[in-house]
Amino acid sequence: MLTYILRRILYSIPVLIAASFLIFTAVTAVGDPLAELKLNPLASKQTIELVRERKHLDEPIPVQYVYWVQDALTNGFGTPLLVNEPIWDDLKRVIPHTLALVVSAELIALLFGVSIGVYSAIRQYSVADYAGTTLSFLGFAMPVFWLALMLQIAFTNLFLAWNVRIFYTSGLSSVDPGGGLHWLLDRAQHLAIPVMCLAVLQIAVYSRYMRASLLEVVHSDYVRTARAKGLSEGRVTMRHAVRNALIPVVTLSALSFGGLIGGAIITESIFQLDGMGNYFIENLLSQDVYPVMAWLMITATMIVLFNLIADILYGYLDPRVRYD
Amino acid sequence: MTNPSLDSERTFAQAAVAGAGMAAGEAGDGNLVYETGLEVEVRSQWTFARRRFFRHRLAVLSLFVLIVVLGAGLLAKWVAPYPYDGIDLENAGVGPTFDSWHLFGTDLLGRDYFSRVIYGIQTSEKVAFLVAFLAVAIGTVVGAAAGYYGRWVDNALMRFTDLVLTLPGLAVLLTAAAFLGHGSQYRVAIILSLLFWTALARIVRGQFLSLREKEYVDAAKAAGAGDLRIMFRHMLPNCLGPIIVFATLTVGIAILTEAALSYLGFGILPPTPALGLLIAQGQDVSTDLWWLVLFPGLTIVLIVLCINFVGDGLRDALDPTQRIRA
Numbered sequence: 001m002l003t004y005i006l007r008r009i010l011y012s013i014p015v016l017i018a019a020s021f022l023i024f025t026a027v028t029a030v031g032d033p034l035a036e037l038k039l040n041p042l043a044s045k046q047t048i049e050l051v052r053e054r055k056h057l058d059e060p061i062p063v064q065y066v067y068w069v070q071d072a073l074t075n076g077f078g079t080p081l082l083v084n085e086p087i088w089d090d091l092k093r094v095i096p097h098t099l100a101l102v103v104s105a106e107l108i109a110l111l112f113g114v115s116i117g118v119y120s121a122i123r124q125y126s127v128a129d130y131a132g133t134t135l136s137f138l139g140f141a142m143p144v145f146w147l148a149l150m151l152q153i154a155f156t157n158l159f160l161a162w163n164v165r166i167f168y169t170s171g172l173s174s175v176d177p178g179g180g181l182h183w184l185l186d187r188a189q190h191l192a193i194p195v196m197c198l199a200v201l202q203i204a205v206y207s208r209y210m211r212a213s214l215l216e217v218v219h220s221d222y223v224r225t226a227r228a229k230g231l232s233e234g235r236v237t238m239r240h241a242v243r244n245a246l247i248p249v250v251t252l253s254a255l256s257f258g259g260l261i262g263g264a265i266i267t268e269s270i271f272q273l274d275g276m277g278n279y280f281i282e283n284l285l286s287q288d289v290y291p292v293m294a295w296l297m298i299t300a301t302m303i304v305l306f307n308l309i310a311d312i313l314y315g316y317l318d319p320r321v322r323y324d
Numbered sequence: 325m326t327n328p329s330l331d332s333e334r335t336f337a338q339a340a341v342a343g344a345g346m347a348a349g350e351a352g353d354g355n356l357v358y359e360t361g362l363e364v365e366v367r368s369q370w371t372f373a374r375r376r377f378f379r380h381r382l383a384v385l386s387l388f389v390l391i392v393v394l395g396a397g398l399l400a401k402w403v404a405p406y407p408y409d410g411i412d413l414e415n416a417g418v419g420p421t422f423d424s425w426h427l428f429g430t431d432l433l434g435r436d437y438f439s440r441v442i443y444g445i446q447t448s449e450k451v452a453f454l455v456a457f458l459a460v461a462i463g464t465v466v467g468a469a470a471g472y473y474g475r476w477v478d479n480a481l482m483r484f485t486d487l488v489l490t491l492p493g494l495a496v497l498l499t500a501a502a503f504l505g506h507g508s509q510y511r512v513a514i515i516l517s518l519l520f521w522t523a524l525a526r527i528v529r530g531q532f533l534s535l536r537e538k539e540y541v542d543a544a545k546a547a548g549a550g551d552l553r554i555m556f557r558h559m560l561p562n563c564l565g566p567i568i569v570f571a572t573l574t575v576g577i578a579i580l581t582e583a584a585l586s587y588l589g590f591g592i593l594p595p596t597p598a599l600g601l602l603i604a605q606g607q608d609v610s611t612d613l614w615w616l617v618l619f620p621g622l623t624i625v626l627i628v629l630c631i632n633f634v635g636d637g638l639r640d641a642l643d644p645t646q647r648i649r650a
Contacts, residue, residue, distance in 0.1 A: 015486070015487065015490060016490075018483075018487055019487055019490050019491065022487060022491075023491070026499075027499060027503065137629060137632060137633070138625065138629065140628075140632060141576070141580075141624075141625050141628035141629040141632060142621075142624075142625050142628075143580055143583050143584060143587075143600070143603075143621060143624055143625075144584075145583075145584060145587050145588075145600075145603070146583075146603060146617070146620075146621035146624065146625075147621075149603065149607055149617050149621075150617065150618065150621065153611060153614050153617060156611050157611060157614075160611070259492055259493075265494055265495065265498070265588075266494075266584060266587075266588065269588065280495060280498075281498075281588065284498055284499065284502045284590070285502075285589070287502065287503070289503075292499060292502075295495070296491065296492075296495060296496075296499065299491070299492045299495060300490045300491055300492075303489075303490050303491070303492065304490050307490075
């Protein structure tokens with residue numbers, strides 16, 4: 001097991017190096033980093049020269065790449081085009097916000113997804129099962145940004161019409177959130193709708209997976225044995241069947257978690273949350289390649305990391321998995 | 325819609341009456357008729373698949389809805405009651421009403437949103453079908469080459485798809501759109517298909533790896549067929565099922581992704597109406613004019629839902645052993 005983990009970690013290193021090279025060459029080769037700056041009437045020739053100098057833009061691409069990696073490792077991903085603060089400072093601010101959003105969405109999605117899936121499977125072909133199936137199909141077909149906007153419209157109108165503030169529809173916190181519990185409640189009111197939007201698709205995915213995987217397990221021999229020795233139905237399902245059926249869902253959630261960290265782009269930009277996704281879109285709009293590359297690199301690292309965690313979890317939860 | 329299982333399930337008794345006395349040979353309708361008078365209907369895999377599909381009621385209904393909705397988009401010029409950019413300030417900001425057929429309401433310039441949505445469907449479906457076509461073309465060729473030749477071609481492909489999978493899809497699309505330029509339908513379609521072909525390449529590769537070992541491939545080789553002929557005339561028809569299912573589901577995913585890109589401002593640009601763009605344009609005034617966001621979104625949900633049902637029906641019909649999504 002330990003050698004397997006070590007080997008997987010070692011294997012991720014060339015993957016990350018290749019990914020970083022791909023990101024760097026694709027982004028800098030395709031877009032001229034100075035394109036936006038040259039169009040800006042406020043940017044003087046000297047400024048442009050200075051930036052060109054600082055970013056080593058006269059060097060060939062592989063040399064630029066080495067400078068970039070050096071910056072990334074020792075200097076907090078270097079600086080954006082015009083600001084003189086390291087990119088990492090901004091990322092340090094936004095990452096916790098995104099984590100709060102994504103972790104709560106993931107937990108809620110797991111809770112609801114697994115419960116719906118289990119219920120659909122033990123009451124297969126019941127009304128509830130069909131309702132669950134219909135809802136998950138709706139979840140798959142729904143654009144997240146549309147759901148987000150509809151909820152935003154509904155709750156804004158609720159506030160305007162009756163002056164009831166259940167959930168805030170924009171931003172991370174009020175102007176004066178107070179301290180302690182007040183702060184926590186305020187934050188929860190702000191995050192509730194974005195979390196809901198992020199969770200809906202995940203609930204659809206998890207409930208389908210859970211249903212399929214539990215249906216497979218309940219027909220296996222050891223479940224029949226458990227029944228035969230006289231255990232109650234609840235104990236058979238909960239203690240014997242569900243535990244094994246959870247394995248693919250747990251690994252799937254680890255896999256999708258890595259993607260979610262990068263994927264909250266739409267939700268964050270709709271609700272103006274100061275998270276990674278919003279940061280990404282802002283820099284994309286101003287065509288600043290350096291924060292964009294830093295962002296892509298961090299997300300790629302997250303995805304590789306969570307793929308690794310998913311593999312390890314899978315082996316830990318299912319001892320039948322052999323490593324060789 | 326006719327039910328093909330009815331006319332094809334003629335009993336042997338009927339066939340015996342019909343074909344009595346005829347020599348073995350082909351009857352007029354292409355069926356085989358033997359001397360004993362038994363008519364044996366020629367049933368290909370496709371006949372079975374078609375029958376399985378039409379038994380799937382939800383899929384058939386969805387197909388019907390899709391034909392109506394996508395057909396309306398295609399014929400937008402004749403179907404839409406108003407032009408998509410027709411400004412009518414006297415009817416600005418009208419909610420959904422049957423009066424003068426503003427079914428989906430109008431925006432602050434009085435443009436009829438029902439017509440705009442129909443034109444939007446046209447743009448979105450054009451992009452989505454182009455994406456599906458390109459993704460299938462690239463994915464099939466790359467997957468076939470990797471599965472057939474194996475070795476370094478296969479290795480290079482698999483490492484590359486692994487690499488693509490380590491990047492967050494939407495972010496890569498957004499970056500590509502931001503720095504490659506976007507706006508035109510063709511550019512958006514090409515950018516989307518650049519990412520979408522990898523999944524199909526993997527599927528086709530897997531199929532080709534196992535088909536390669538089949539005897540008929542050896543036979544074709546022995547008969548002197550070239551690599552290309554074996555790959556595309558002999559092996560490819562045997563994995564058309566998964567390809568068709570993939571193409572169908574890709575249309576749905578492409579519509580959702582294009583809508584997201586256009587919504588964020590990195591896809592189709594105004595004045596071309598696209599569904600995601602209509603939502604983006606409506607959102608500024610959406611607190612009052614909620615219909616500007618509601619109806620384009622509902623249209624997307626309806627289209628993608630139907631496509632997914634059709635895709636599911638096709639999967640059950642074409643390759644009953646494989647379940648991609650639980």
